Amino acid sequence: MSFASKVKNEVSKLELEEICCTRSELVGIICFGAQIFGDIIKINTEHECVAMRMCTLLERLYNYKTEPAKSPSGIYTVAVCGADALKFLRDMRLASVPIRLDDEIIRRPCCKSAVARGAFLGSGSVSDPEKGYHLELVTGYYTLCKDFANILEYFGVGSKFINRKGNYVFYIKDSQQIQDFLAAIGAHSQMMEFVNVKIEKEVRNATNRLVNCETANAGKTAEAAVIQAMAIRHIDSKIGLESLPPQLVEVARLRLENAEASMGELAAKIGMTKSGVNHRMRKILKIAKELT
Ligand SMILES: [Zn+2]
Numbered sequence: 058m059s060f061a062s063k064v065k066n067e068v069s070k071l072e073l074e075e076i077c078c079t080r081s082e083l084v085g086i087i088c089f090g091a092q093i094f095g096d097i098i099k100i101n102t103e104h105e106c107v108a109m110r111m112c113t114l115l116e117r118l119y120n121y122k123t124e125p126a127k128s129p130s131g132i133y134t135v136a137v138c139g140a141d142a143l144k145f146l147r148d149m150r151l152a153s154v155p156i157r158l159d160d161e162i163i164r165r166p167c168c169k170s171a172v173a174r175g176a177f178l179g180s181g182s183v184s185d186p187e188k189g190y191h192l193e194l195v196t197g198y199y200t201l202c203k204d205f206a207n208i209l210e211y212f213g214v215g216s217k218f219i220n221r222k223g224n225y226v227f228y229i230k231d232s233q234q235i236q237d238f239l240a241a242i243g244a245h246s247q248m249m250e251f252v253n254v255k256i257e258k259e260v261r262n263a264t265n266r267l268v269n270c271e272t273a274n275a276g277k278t279a280e281a282a283v284i285q286a287m288a289i290r291h292i293d294s295k296i297g298l299e300s301l302p303p304q305l306v307e308v309a310r311l312r313l314e315n316a317e318a319s320m321g322e323l324a325a326k327i328g329m330t331k332s333g334v335n336h337r338m339r340k341i342l343k344i345a346k347e348l349t
Pocket residue numbers: 075076077078079081165166167168169171
């Protein structure tokens with residue numbers, strides 16, 4: 058299952074606590090995932106969890122019972138037509154043109170989260186963090202882009218949007234901001250997963266740089282010390298420091314206790330040669346790398 062699907066699965070199962078957010082989430086799904094033609098609201102999605110969530114929201118809000126229809130190609134459709142659709146659109150403040158996100162729908166912080174969650178369910182995608190950092194949301198309505206940008210900004214997420222074939226695409230490429238967005242929509246497990254992969258990548262990249270650089274010059278001492286400490290903490294969190302051979306534990310502890318010391322200074326503290334300490338440190342880095 059793709060990372061984006063995991064996020065959708067997680068947030069589509071969140072408890073619906075407040076009626077205000079139930080409505081706001083439905084607004085998000087409709088504005089970003091559905092189409093409104095006159096008195097028809099219709100969503101086509103490849104994600105069963107999104108179609109089911111839309112049905113749950115409709116039932117909870119309006120006591121309207123419906124089920125997704127599945128096409129042979131695996132697309133789920135939920136549609137509401139006629140007087141019901143008009144009534145619901147009015148209640149969601151989506152009945153008038155141009156379409157905007159009404160203040161009433163987005164005023165409370167809980168509802169801002171809910172709109173963003175609905176938007177992600179409706180059209181969101183996010184790369185597997187192992188491959189890269191890119192999250193995007195697509196809407197057909199230019200008039201609500203600014204309202205939505207304000208919601209993202211409220212969560213500290215700066216986004217850009219571009220016009221792509223008549224649709225408006227919000228995209229976020231900063232890993233910290235993707236993390237903040239996932240937290241804002243309530244995808245806490247996947248946010249943790251995202252953070253873990255990100256840390257592992259950082260450790261792997263940093264140790265690679267250091268392992269490949271045999272002679273770290275003096276100017277690089279501080280950076281090297283930080284990377285070494287990071288690698289050591291990574292080993293500790295994965296398998297426990299004590300599972301290393303004793304001579305490596307000694308050097309690892311020494312580094313953690315002397316965050317800024319050069320390799321020469323560390324060597325002096327335990328009466329070893331600098332190249333001896335270097336040799337042990339390289340082994341530690343190699344182990345850290347293998348654990349990512
Ligand atoms: Zn709310």
